[in-house]
Amino acid sequence: MNYPLRSIKSWVSRIGSLSSLQKNMLTQYMNIRFFATGDYELFKQTVLLRSAEKIFLDIGFGDGLTLITLAQQYPDALILGFEPHLSGVAHCLVKIKELGLDNILIFQGDVLDYLEDRTMHKASRVHIYFSDPWPKVRHYKRRLIQVPFLKLLAERLMPGSLIHFATDWQNYAQHITSCFVEQDDFVLTSFEQLPIQDQFKRPVTKYEQRGINLGHTITEFYAYLKS
Ligand SMILES: C[S@@+](CC[C@H](N)C(=O)[O-])C[C@H]1O[C@@H](n2cnc3c(N)ncnc32)[C@H](O)[C@@H]1O
Structure with missing residues (x-):
C-alpha cells in the first residue's frame, strides 16, 4: 500500500538535554566548513556553495x-x-570538531525537505541504518522506507547511485523487500558484488548493538538505481 510521505511523520519529537559543551558547539560552529542548522534555506545555500563530485x-x-x-x-x-x-546533532558536532572533519553538513530536520527540493544537487549514495521499525501494526505507516519514498529517492539520485539500508527488525526487512519488489527503479545486489569503492564498512551503532543483544538478525539491503 502507498502512504502519503508528508502527512505521516516517520520520527517523533524528543526534547533531549544538552551538555554545556554540546550547547557551545551549536552556537559557536555555525560556519560553512563545519556546519549544522535547522533552517532549511540556510542548509540549502551552504550545500550549493560547496563543490563536490560525490554527495552521500x-x-x-x-x-x-x-x-x-x-x-x-x-x-x-x-x-x-x-x-x-x-x-544527536549536538553529540555529533562535538565529535566532528574533535576530529577536524570538514566534509559534513548537517540538516537538523526531516530529509523530505531536501528530497522534495528539486533545485538541490542530486546525491550519489544513500545510507539509512536502523531506521525506526515502528513495530506495532497500526504504526507501520510511519516507517520511513515505503514505496513512495523509494520513488522519491529514484528521482533525486544520480543514475547508478547506491542505496544501503540495514535493519534488525525482521518484519521491517520483509516490508523493505516488498517495497523493492513493488518498484522497478532499483536493482538489489549483495555486498560481495559491490565494487571495492562502494564496500562501506559501517561501524556497529548503539541501535544495532541493542538489536544484537536482543538476538535480532541484521538484514542489509544494497541496491543500485538503474542508469
Ligand atoms: C533508530 S534511529 C537510528 C540512528 C542511527 N542511524 C543508528 O544506527 O544508530 C533512527 C533515526 O532516524 C531519524 N529519522 C526518522 N525519520 C526521519 C526523517 N524523515 N528525516 C530524518 N531523520 C529521520 C529518527 O529521528 C531517529 O533518530
Missing part, C-alpha cells in the same frame, strides 16, 4: 557514528546528514 546522504544518523565514519572513509565526498533530534 546519511538519513536519520542518530548520534552520528556512521556519519563520521563515512566522512573519514570518503574524504573526497560531501556527506549530508539528516536528523531531527537536536541532542
Whole structure:
C-alpha cells in the first residue's frame, strides 16, 4: 500500500538535554566548513556553495557514528546528514570538531525537505541504518522506507547511485523487500558484488548493538538505481 510521505511523520519529537559543551558547539560552529542548522534555506545555500563530485546522504544518523565514519572513509565526498533530534546533532558536532572533519553538513530536520527540493544537487549514495521499525501494526505507516519514498529517492539520485539500508527488525526487512519488489527503479545486489569503492564498512551503532543483544538478525539491503 502507498502512504502519503508528508502527512505521516516517520520520527517523533524528543526534547533531549544538552551538555554545556554540546550547547557551545551549536552556537559557536555555525560556519560553512563545519556546519549544522535547522533552517532549511540556510542548509540549502551552504550545500550549493560547496563543490563536490560525490554527495552521500546519511538519513536519520542518530548520534552520528556512521556519519563520521563515512566522512573519514570518503574524504573526497560531501556527506549530508539528516536528523531531527537536536541532542544527536549536538553529540555529533562535538565529535566532528574533535576530529577536524570538514566534509559534513548537517540538516537538523526531516530529509523530505531536501528530497522534495528539486533545485538541490542530486546525491550519489544513500545510507539509512536502523531506521525506526515502528513495530506495532497500526504504526507501520510511519516507517520511513515505503514505496513512495523509494520513488522519491529514484528521482533525486544520480543514475547508478547506491542505496544501503540495514535493519534488525525482521518484519521491517520483509516490508523493505516488498517495497523493492513493488518498484522497478532499483536493482538489489549483495555486498560481495559491490565494487571495492562502494564496500562501506559501517561501524556497529548503539541501535544495532541493542538489536544484537536482543538476538535480532541484521538484514542489509544494497541496491543500485538503474542508469
Ligand atoms: C533508530 S534511529 C537510528 C540512528 C542511527 N542511524 C543508528 O544506527 O544508530 C533512527 C533515526 O532516524 C531519524 N529519522 C526518522 N525519520 C526521519 C526523517 N524523515 N528525516 C530524518 N531523520 C529521520 C529518527 O529521528 C531517529 O533518530
